[in-house]
Amino acid sequence: MSEVLKIFKIGGGIIDDITQLGQFLAELAQVSGRKILVHGGGKGANQMLQRLGIEPQMVEGRRITDAATLDIVTMFYAGKTNKQIVALLQAEEVNALGLSGADGNVIQATRRPVRTIDYGFVGDLNEHSVNTKLLEQLLETGLTPVLCAITHDGHGQLLNTNADTIASSLARALAGSYTVELHFCFEKDGVLADINDEASVIPQITADQYQQLKSEGVIAAGMVPKLDNAFAALEAGVERVVIENALRINEPVKTILCRS
């Protein structure tokens, strides 16, 4: 049995609330063993774009990452948010090290090809994207890597990349070396059987049960892509995926997804 590695992903909601972010990081500091944190962006980058009068570029209702947007997003994700998280973790005695995908070539992406829409400077990942060797070296040195949602193409271009995708790509790539748990942390306690009842957390869902719940329409539409992605990670060797409340990661209430 290989060592356990816990990969946590937090999203925009918690990043926008410094008090909640501090609470989450204090909880994270209590998690023992090897861990990696992946964070998305918050609303800060959008607010900054508005303040600077940079109009969002939209095509068919979807946001395009043009050069001006990439600049601001890089500043927020890799600069402000990443360094704020790292400094707060250091204060909790977690030896955090912030990374974009360019740092140590830790995640190399390819710019999304233009089919009907040119998404701009957006990076997609593949099975060779993650530099597992460097991440293993950092983890074995006792460091906690903190990854933001910025990658690079290896030719000098930074790219905006989905943080959920980064977290699940890391989990899959590192499943060869560790027993990987992938934790998606958000504002609810887990997957709810009844979207109107916060107490209806489903404790465990297997792949078979998920197919059934999905066909019955029990799973909220917004959760489907996240859970499809989660079960794909399980298929690819990740030991378990956990959906939990970012402020209660050390409490038992959560949804554990497992292969069977």
Next chain:
Amino acid sequence: MSEVLKIFKIGGGIIDDITQLGQFLAELAQVSGRKILVHGGGKGANQMLQRLGIEPQMVEGRRITDAATLDIVTMFYAGKTNKQIVALLQAEEVNALGLSGADGNVIQATRRPVRTIDYGFVGDLNEHSVNTKLLEQLLETGLTPVLCAITHDGHGQLLNTNADTIASSLARALAGSYTVELHFCFEKDGVLADINDEASVIPQITADQYQQLKSEGVIAAGMVPKLDNAFAALEAGVERVVIENALRINEPVKTILCRS
């Protein structure tokens, strides 16, 4: 004789010019062996503060780093500039890894105490500030650390810190493990004997010669703090300090400062 480590410091002028920055990084990629890059900020942070209508806080003619300024400076230095440099070095096949002082607790500062002026979120370094162990581990892994001028206090607070000070503190701290060369790269070819003659580069200056040149008024006033700092680094065990043109680091014209 220990391994040679070359520490390069670049300032704002070159960072503001993406073509020159690319040229410098291509030259840096040609430098063999262990190396570290320290970069200051450029004008970008100031321009952003202006665009956002954040008035510079000045006390007795000196800039104060208030919370809003620290935010923007962190975004620019640790986000935009640092990641742009790292991505460009990766394209040159240099395995660069960007760091603020908070990352891996690599540089821990103390907030400058308030005497007559409160400088705000500004960090000063001391002889215990540099985490030499982690830097050595990164260097021996084949990585090139790229440090921006943001540090932290170990209690969750990021701090703005002078890049020259960071470079010389790194050089002093790592002089116990490596034969350290500290390279200050700027827009001139070296220390000039005649400030009006760009060809009057002094090839070598010893500590004794420096005292004489300074007393004769040959050294330009603006160079004095930099050179005082440089000779202090030599006294503290740094092997040599080089003052050179950022675009010609691999050419022989430069000023080499040495103890004797």
